[in-house]
Amino acid sequence: MEQNAIYELLAGHLGEGALAWHEDAVEPWAEIAPERIADACLFLRDDERLDFNQLMCLSGIDWDGYDENGKGKSVAILGYTDEGQPETTDRTADGDLGVAYHLYSHAQRHKFTLRVRVAREVAEVPTVSHVWPTAAWHEREAWDLVGIRFAGHPDLRRMLLDEAWEGHPLRKDYVMPAMWEGVPMEGRPLAKNPFPATEPATGDDGPGGPTPPAEA
Amino acid sequence: MATGKIMNNGWADQDHVPGIKSELLELNMGPQHPATHGVLRLLLKTDGEIVYQVTPVLGYLHRCAEKIAEGVNYKQWVVYTDRFDYLAPMCCNHAYVTAVEKLMDVEVPERAEHLRVVTAELSRIASHLIALATFGLDMGAWTPLLYCFREREEILNLLERMAGGRMLYNYMIPGGVRYDVPDDSWVGDVLDFITMLERKKLKDYNDLLSYNKIFIERTADVGVIDEATAKAYACTGPVLRGSGVKFDCRRDDPYSVYHKFDFEIPVGTGEMGTVGDCWDRYMVRVREIEQSCRIIRQALDTLPDGSYQAIPLNKIVKVPAGAAYSRTESAKGEIGHYIISDGGQTAFRNKVRSPSFCNLQVVEKVGVGQMVSDLVALVGSLDIVLGEIDR
Amino acid sequence: MSRDAKTPPAGYDVQREHMLDFKVDEQLAKVVESDAKNFILTTVDEVFNWAKLSSIWPVTFGLACCAIEMMATSATRYDIDRFGAGAFRATPRQADLMIVSGTVTGKMATRLKRIYDQMPEPKWVIAMGSCAIGGGPYFKYGYHVVKGVDQMVPVDVYVPGCPPRPEVLLEGLMRLQDKIRGRKGRFVTPKWVTDYAKKIPYRK
Numbered sequence: 089m090e091q092n093a094i095y096e097l098l099a100g101h102l103g104e105g106a107l108a109w110h111e112d113a114v115e116p117w118a119e120i121a122p123e124r125i126a127d128a129c130l131f132l133r134d135d136e137r138l139d140f141n142q143l144m145c146l147s148g149i150d151w152d153g154y155d156e157n158g159k160g161k162s163v164a165i166l167g168y169t170d171e172g173q174p175e176t177t178d179r180t181a182d183g184d185l186g187v188a189y190h191l192y193s194h195a196q197r198h199k200f201t202l203r204v205r206v207a208r209e210v211a212e213v214p215t216v217s218h219v220w221p222t223a224a225w226h227e228r229e230a231w232d233l234v235g236i237r238f239a240g241h242p243d244l245r246r247m248l249l250d251e252a253w254e255g256h257p258l259r260k261d262y263v264m265p266a267m268w269e270g271v272p273m274e275g276r277p278l279a280k281n282p283f284p285a286t287e288p289a290t291g292d293d294g295p296g297g298p299t300p301p302a303e304a
Numbered sequence: 305m306a307t308g309k310i311m312n313n314g315w316a317d318q319d320h321v322p323g324i325k326s327e328l329l330e331l332n333m334g335p336q337h338p339a340t341h342g343v344l345r346l347l348l349k350t351d352g353e354i355v356y357q358v359t360p361v362l363g364y365l366h367r368c369a370e371k372i373a374e375g376v377n378y379k380q381w382v383v384y385t386d387r388f389d390y391l392a393p394m395c396c397n398h399a400y401v402t403a404v405e406k407l408m409d410v411e412v413p414e415r416a417e418h419l420r421v422v423t424a425e426l427s428r429i430a431s432h433l434i435a436l437a438t439f440g441l442d443m444g445a446w447t448p449l450l451y452c453f454r455e456r457e458e459i460l461n462l463l464e465r466m467a468g469g470r471m472l473y474n475y476m477i478p479g480g481v482r483y484d485v486p487d488d489s490w491v492g493d494v495l496d497f498i499t500m501l502e503r504k505k506l507k508d509y510n511d512l513l514s515y516n517k518i519f520i521e522r523t524a525d526v527g528v529i530d531e532a533t534a535k536a537y538a539c540t541g542p543v544l545r546g547s548g549v550k551f552d553c554r555r556d557d558p559y560s561v562y563h564k565f566d567f568e569i570p571v572g573t574g575e576m577g578t579v580g581d582c583w584d585r586y587m588v589r590v591r592e593i594e595q596s597c598r599i600i601r602q603a604l605d606t607l608p609d610g611s612y613q614a615i616p617l618n619k620i621v622k623v624p625a626g627a628a629y630s631r632t633e634s635a636k637g638e639i640g641h642y643i644i645s646d647g648g649q650t651a652f653r654n655k656v657r658s659p660s661f662c663n664l665q666v667v668e669k670v671g672v673g674q675m676v677s678d679l680v681a682l683v684g685s686l687d688i689v690l691g692e693i694d695r
Numbered sequence: 696m697s698r699d700a701k702t703p704p705a706g707y708d709v710q711r712e713h714m715l716d717f718k719v720d721e722q723l724a725k726v727v728e729s730d731a732k733n734f735i736l737t738t739v740d741e742v743f744n745w746a747k748l749s750s751i752w753p754v755t756f757g758l759a760c761c762a763i764e765m766m767a768t769s770a771t772r773y774d775i776d777r778f779g780a781g782a783f784r785a786t787p788r789q790a791d792l793m794i795v796s797g798t799v800t801g802k803m804a805t806r807l808k809r810i811y812d813q814m815p816e817p818k819w820v821i822a823m824g825s826c827a828i829g830g831g832p833y834f835k836y837g838y839h840v841v842k843g844v845d846q847m848v849p850v851d852v853y854v855p856g857c858p859p860r861p862e863v864l865l866e867g868l869m870r871l872q873d874k875i876r877g878r879k880g881r882f883v884t885p886k887w888v889t890d891y892a893k894k895i896p897y898r899k
Contacts, residue, residue, distance in 0.1 A: 147642050148655075149655075155625075155647065158646060159647050160647040161646070165371065190642065190657075222662055225665050247362060249839065268801050338785045364802050365759055367839065368833060372837070390759070451771075453772070457772045472760065
């Protein structure tokens with residue numbers, strides 16, 4: 089089925105809940121009100137004309153610092169310096185968080201993309217894990233890395249990081265840890281090259297070799 | 305062993321025998337365990353020998369690749385895609401560059417597409433060989449590993465001549481491939497190799513492992529994933545096809561030049577037991593090796609002349625603002641990249657949907673009620689790679 | 696072996712002293728041929744070291760990409776068994792060598808330390824691959840990657856590469872054997888390597 093037709097069916101079901109339809113994008117996508125997302129997903133799965141039986145992907149997104157003009161001027165993320173110390177910033181993040189859903193139907197052979205957007209302070213979206221069981225792990229990962237809570241999730245623990253980890257790494261303002269639970273996460277300064285590119289040692293190069301070159 | 309239902313007959317909850325208190329045993333399998341294919345940790349609750357609950361604990365190889373994608377530019381990140389599924393790095397390269405090209409809307413030269421298909425299929429064969437080897441190892445058969453690694457070394461040699469690296473290649477770039485065919489004899493050597501593989505070596509594996517009585521006893525009717533479960537948990541690749549679903553991105557959602565080639569999609573038929581058991585998933589991989597050989601032969605026979613890079617190697621790639629999800633068929637299943645670009649040199653967000661991540665989730669459901677030894681068979685037959693589960 | 700090395704053993708023929716030139720390995724042992732039979736003069740330490748280095752049992756500790764190369768090293772073509780290190784043990788309590796093959800993450804580091812502590816003395820560690828050596832490609836943004844396993848456990852031999860080829864791992868194993876033997880390793884770059892490196896045209 090055509091993307092526009094799918095959206096019309098969905099908008100007919102959701103009414104006010106369907107916020108916008110971006111059909112000019114590389115991949116057309118529908119913006120849904122966060123509180124209606126579970127409803128929308130149930131409709132998309134159960135309507136026999138649509139029959140979206142597979143959730144291909146669920147992605148959590150931190151929209152903080154996104155360059156709306158498309159010039160590539162988004163805020164740079166923080167990492168470690170060359171000395172291995174965490175970089176810090178004074179900027180406070182204020183952008184929204186979002187979730188994208190990519191659906192596929194084995195029977196109808198069509199795809200569809202949904203997106204929701206919530207304020208950073210709210211950071212909560214209804215779960216769709218009762219619609220597609222595979223969403224459970226994707227949502228746990230989104231909670232772990234982006235910090236979006238999924239209301240109604242049966243087991244919302246961290247997926248990849250430890251339960252005691254602080255912060256959500258894929259947020260744009262995440263400051264990398266220097267130490268965690270006694271494990272050093274910071275790097276050490278780059279070592280000097282012990283074998284500088286000088287003249288190679290002359291003489292017998294057999295096994296055992298001659299005298300080693302002097303250290304720099 | 306029946307699957308999918310909890311075999312709790314009351315031992316766990318009550319004093320079954322007067323005077324003897326029994327309880328569930330909590331057992332850690334992994335992260336350092338020879339049968340978990342890496343650093344997977346399975347938290348088991350067992351009732352005697354029967355698995356009562358299984359909880360995979362991930363993240364022991366979480367290497368922050370998605371964060372790195374927001375820090376390095378598009379070409380640099382190809383390096384990290386190699387390290388997702390390090391058994392089939394070319395397939396991961398292919399998935400990523402396909403997604404970037406979808407956003408850039410760039411025309412890739414035909415020759416580059418053919419070279420991509422050839423290298424990706426060679427990688428797929430190498431990955432399936434490892435899958436056979438390690439699955440045999442889990443089932444107690446050491447010898448097939450030696451045979452499979454022998455052929456894998458041949459593939460690595462061919463790809464090394466092509467791309468320069470032995471195991472991880474960084475071969476594909478947005479808009480083409482890094483290097484052309486290295487010399488005149490390369491194409492002939494690949495054809496020789498796949499002919500040898502088809503005619504002789506696959507028979508070796510079947511004699512050694514596939515139709516071995518002990519192996520069939522261990523895998524047939526074990527760990528049955530039915531079609532509904534496979535679809536609900538978004539299983540893809542050999543796991544889905546082993547459950548009898550004829551679905552392959554290469555045919556059903558064509559990318560690159562796969563639409564030009566003629567190949568079949570092997571599915572599980574329940575030859576030795578039930579549809580969707582471990583043996584079916586294993587056998588799908590063996591048969592996919594044949595089909596990959598067919599694809600390679602066709603791609604090399606029709607290898608067109610011309611350029612192999614649409615974008616020069618030293619040019620920095622800038623991707624127009626937008627978002628796109630692209631999926632390709634890796635050796636493990638459907639690998640998807642959701643790239644959000646802000647128009648610059650660096651992706652704003654790059655979410656990777658890795659096949660092993662979704663395939664592994666089914667263990668939570670299917671693993672319950674199995675013997676512990678059958679759980680090893682189930683996890684082995686899923687053919688997971690921790691590099692792409694944890695990313 | 697209990698024989699004093701200074702006193703000539705029974706059956707020693709001074710006339711055939713030139714046979715002392717028939718040295719298999721002067722660091723390891725002295726082979727003296729007599730009319731009756733061969734025997735070896737050496738020290739207990741050297742015999743023990745020779746025994747240790749000849750059967751290094753590694754623990755099965757695959758972490759990431761490098762683990763596949765470690766498997767390849769133990770498989771058909773490269774066959775690490777030739778050097779006595781092919782018996783991969785699933786439990787650290789039976790192992791002498793830990794090949795840290797791959798990226799060590801924060802979650803794994805504590806487990807790695809525990810596995811190392813479970814290994815009986817004497818024990819050795821090979822850091823395989825650039826991730827285990829110093830974080831490798833995950834240095835800059837790797838919030839969950841330990842930048843160098845030598846921050847957690849002492850490392851004897853560093854094997855560079857991403858991932859190292861099996862030949863390089865074998866070379867690292869032989870350097871470890873040198874170390875166990877108490878011999879200074881060959882750490883001078885051969886001349887042909889430096890000459891060859893000069894000829895490689897590097898891209899600007």
